[in-house]
Structures are given as structure tokens and as C-alpha cells.
Amino acid sequence: MERKTFVLDTNVLLHDPIALKRFEDNDVIIPLIVLEELDALKHRSGELGKNAREIVKYVDSIKSKKIGDFNQGIKLPEGPKIKIFLDHKDFKIKNFPLPLDRNSNKILSIAYNLKAQGERVVFVSKDFVSRVKAEAMQLESQDYESLKAPYKKTYRGIKTLETAKKEIDLFYKDGFIEKPNEVFMPNEYCILKSLERSSAVCKFNFHSKKLEPLIDYKKSIWGVYPLNVEQRCVIDLLLREEIKLVTIVGPAGTGKTLLALACGMKKTFDESVYSKILISRPIIPLGKDIGFLPGTKEEKLFHWMQPIYDNLEVLCQFSSGDTNDKSVYEWVMESKKIEMEAVTYIRGRTLPNLYMIVDEAQNLTPHEVKTIISRAGKGTKVILTGDPTQIDNPYLDQTSNGLSYAISKFQNQKLYGHVFLDKTERSELAKLAVEIM
Numbered sequence: 001m002e003r004k005t006f007v008l009d010t011n012v013l014l015h016d017p018i019a020l021k022r023f024e025d026n027d028v029i030i031p032l033i034v035l036e037e038l039d040a041l042k043h044r045s046g047e048l049g050k051n052a053r054e055i056v057k058y059v060d061s062i063k064s065k066k067i068g069d070f071n072q073g074i075k076l077p078e079g080p081k082i083k084i085f086l087d088h089k090d091f092k093i094k095n096f097p098l099p100l101d102r103n104s105n106k107i108l109s110i111a112y113n114l115k116a117q118g119e120r121v122v123f124v125s126k127d128f129v130s131r132v133k134a135e136a137m138q139l140e141s142q143d144y145e146s147l148k149a150p151y152k153k154t155y156r157g158i159k160t161l162e163t164a165k166k167e168i169d170l171f172y173k174d175g176f177i178e179k180p181n182e183v184f185m186p187n188e189y190c191i192l193k194s195l196e197r198s199s200a201v202c203k204f205n206f207h208s209k210k211l212e213p214l215i216d217y218k219k220s221i222w223g224v225y226p227l228n229v230e231q232r233c234v235i236d237l238l239l240r241e242e243i244k245l246v247t248i249v250g251p252a253g254t255g256k257t258l259l260a261l262a263c264g265m266k267k268t269f270d271e272s273v274y275s276k277i278l279i280s281r282p283i284i285p286l287g288k289d290i291g292f293l294p295g296t297k298e299e300k301l302f303h304w305m306q307p308i309y310d311n312l313e314v315l316c317q318f319s320s321g322d323t324n325d326k327s328v329y330e331w332v333m334e335s336k337k338i339e340m341e342a343v344t345y346i347r348g349r350t351l352p353n354l355y356m357i358v359d360e361a362q363n364l365t366p367h368e369v370k371t372i373i374s375r376a377g378k379g380t381k382v383i384l385t386g387d388p389t390q391i392d393n394p395y396l397d398q399t400s401n402g403l404s405y406a407i408s409k410f411q412n413q414k415l416y417g418h419v420f421l422d423k424t425e426r427s428e429l430a431k432l433a434v435e436i437m
Contacts, residue, residue: 002120005029007085007111009104009125010037011395012144015365017054021078022146027119028080031110033103035059035084046344047368059084085110097137104130111139126395144400147366149408151388151398154249157418158189158233165194171202176210184211187243187417189233201229203236206414215239223318224262227425231255237417238263238383241273244415245373247361247407248385251434253426256385257359258311264355264383265315268337274355274381275337279308280372282343282363282393305340308359312338343368352377361403362386363393369402 005027012019013034020028041052062082068074070084096112098105108123108130115121123134123141134141161182171177171192184190184204190211192200202211214236226232231254237246238260248256267273281304316329332338343364358364358372361384369384376382384406388398398404410416424431 003027005114005119005121007031007107007114007121007123008034009107009123009127009130010034011126012124013038013055014041014048014051015126015144015367015395015400016147017051017058017367019144019146020055020058020080020082021076023080025079026081027073028082029085029110029114030059030082031085031107033106037103047365047371050347051367098133105133108133108137108139112137115139126400147405148399149404151404154388154404154420155185155407155411155418156420157185158191158230158420159184160191160193163192163194165196165198168192168194168198168200171200171211171213176205176208176212177202178210180209185411186414187237189236189419191229201232203233220318222262222265222315223321224258224315226259227255228423230419230421230423231259231425234259234419234421235263237419239267240417241267241381242415243417244376244381245406245410245413246381246383246416247403247410247418248383248421249387249403249407249418250421251387251389251424253424253430253434254421255425256387256421257307257357258314260357260383260385261308261311262315264357265332267381268355269332269335274379275353276355277338278341278351278354278356279305279338279359280341280343280346280356281305281308281359282361282368304342308340343372346375347371349375350377351375351380353379355381355383357383357385359385361406362388362391362401363396364402365393365396366400366402366405369406373406 003026006023007029008019016022035056038052038055041048042056043049044052062074062076063070070082071086073081073083075081096109098108100106100109104127111121111123111134121139123131123139124144125131125141126144131141131143161179167177186204186206188204190202190204192202201214203214205212214232217239221235226235234248237243248260250256264274264277268275268277283304312332313329316332320328343358356376361369363386364372373382384403386403388401388404391397391401393401407418411418424434
């Protein structure tokens, strides 16, 4: 295979701090401009600052081993040869069509120059506009493909099987059914249907290799009842303490956050299985960042967590049976058993015996999701909810976001369960909006 020269944009290294190791037996060029941008970001808080620090430290560690110099290239144990391209004051490129008034164009100029010298250059960037510029100059360009998962083929967590009515009858009689010729993921749900219109909903038990009934609960969960089969499966996943990680995907109005919160209230307030509910959302601003809002951290977070407070009020009203009764809501908030936190502040914590909900997880990178899940202490259950078709992070898409990536990596694990919700139950108007807009 022909050796390639990959020129990396800054956003690639910020997206994946170990990207340098992933280019096999090829040359990887880090423009000095990229290192300068990383150096400027390393003092920032949050994921960007952490990743910038991690990359700078890693590059410094390579240099300190004295196994070569970056001008000639240093070969990593994983295969790639790393070079740092130093900008010179007299550096000029003939026929380069873009002004060198911004860093993105300077990085492109380096790729353009290397191609002019006869190298097979590939420009790698998470930025679509930069890739378009590269292609306009006949430069080969590509998105960073590692840490991606195909969204259209995403594991849905539920399958439907046609079977004989007698098998469904036996399932109800014996409390289980075996399907040796079918392949199931751990904790996958199955809807059995017959031509006689009888049906059953069951869950695959990874240990017994049998399809078994869902958890039977007699009452509503804080006033909430499942409105469709998918919601019934979600509730079953959320109530099972042996399943430590749950992902719930679906468009707006399918009940992702409400169901996760309702089951958390049951397990924390009613059954005392968990000591606290921790709810977090990524701070991805559509306008000004959280730092521009007045007040303490809690007062700033209130605006970002408003959808959570809205769901809490709904559950408290449902459970009390009185839409004007605020006493249950006040009791819940005064109990100190519900904590709101920005994703930024979860890093470094150890979180034992918590019921943790991470809402809007599609706006997180794979590394951020890894950081969150790895914070889980003994007895903690983590729930990730989101919709990969609605992403506000400019460098993520349906395939590269942390939620989709987590689903692809965990689907074979016995501690994990997933359900894709596709029926909007919020209102007829919300359902219509999802369908036609």
C-alpha cells in the first residue's frame, strides 16, 4: 500500500487526543500553527482544554525520549511517523489561491506545498468548509473517521419476530421461550407476533439464553404509564439494577427524559436503591456561553436545566394528582436527593451509588462520554439520552457523536441496554412537526 502523508487540522486532535497513533504506517504532519492553537487552548477549562493539554504533553513526551527529531520524523510504536512542519518567514507557495490571513488557510497551504513536492497528501479535518476548500484545490481531504459509528445501522434494542400462536401461548404459560436459531444482543427486547394477532413482549436473558417476561409493576411510576411498547421496554431497562448503562435514543417528544427521571424517582425516593439522582447536560450554547449569565454556578445552571425542572414538575403533579399542588415538588427539591451538574464539572469525581442521567448526550464527544461513564462508582447506574439527528456541536454529526459511539461499543455487553424510541407521544402537534418538518 502506498505511503500517505496526512496533514492534521487542530480540530482532529481536539476531537481525539490519541489520533496521532491511529494512522498506521504513514507520515503524519503537525503544522506548527496547530501546536500554537493547542498551546493557546490548554489553559481553558472543559474538554477542549483537557484534550489540548493531553496532546501537548504527549508530543513533549515523544521528544523527551530522544528517539529522533520532529524535522526528520519520529516513528511511533503504533506505526505512524510524526513530523512537525515549521513555518518559515520566507515561506511562499506558488499558485496557492487563498489568502494567508487565517490559520485554517495556512494549514491548507502546508498540505498544498507538500503535494507540490510530489507527496501523496491527505488533509484531515472535522471542519466541512476546510475540506471543501481543500477539494477545490484538488487536495485529497477527508473527515476524521475514527471514533465513528454508522447511525443508519444503529442497534435499535428491539426486534420483531413472527412466530406461531402456540409458542406465544407457551411463553405466557411457562414464563420463557427459547429461540435457538435467532441471534440476540444481551438485554435485547423482542416482540413476538402471530398471524392470529396474538403477541408478547419479552427480553433476552444473556445468562439463560432465553426470552423472558418484562418486570411486572402494578402501579404507575410517579404517575407515568408507558404509552407504547417501546416505552414499556425503556421502563424495564431503567428498573433493572443489574443493567448499569442504558442509552435511550429518539426524536423530540418520545419521552426519553421523562421516563428516565420517573424511574430514577422511583428507585431513589420510593425504594432507596440509589442515594441521589445526578442530572447533567452538556453546555452547548446557541447564544452566549454560561459564563455570561449572572449569578452563582447554580443560578447559571438553572437556565440550562430548565427542561429537567419542567419534567420534575410534571412528575410531581402526576404523583400528587393535583396540578396546582406544589408541596410534592418542594419536598423533592428540599430532600437534596437531586443534583444538577454541568458535564464540565463531572471530570475528576467518583460517583458511587447514584442514578445518573446525562441528557442531550448527542452533543458530547466520544471522549466526553467515556469520561462520564468512567466516573461511575460502585452501584451507580448511568442513563444517556439524546437524538443524534439534532446536534448543536459544530464538529459532531450523527456518526461521530459520543452517544452513537457508545451504542456501537457497548451493544455486546451484558451490563448494557438500549432502546430506540420512534413514536412521539408529547402531543398531536409535536408528532406532526416531527413527521413533516
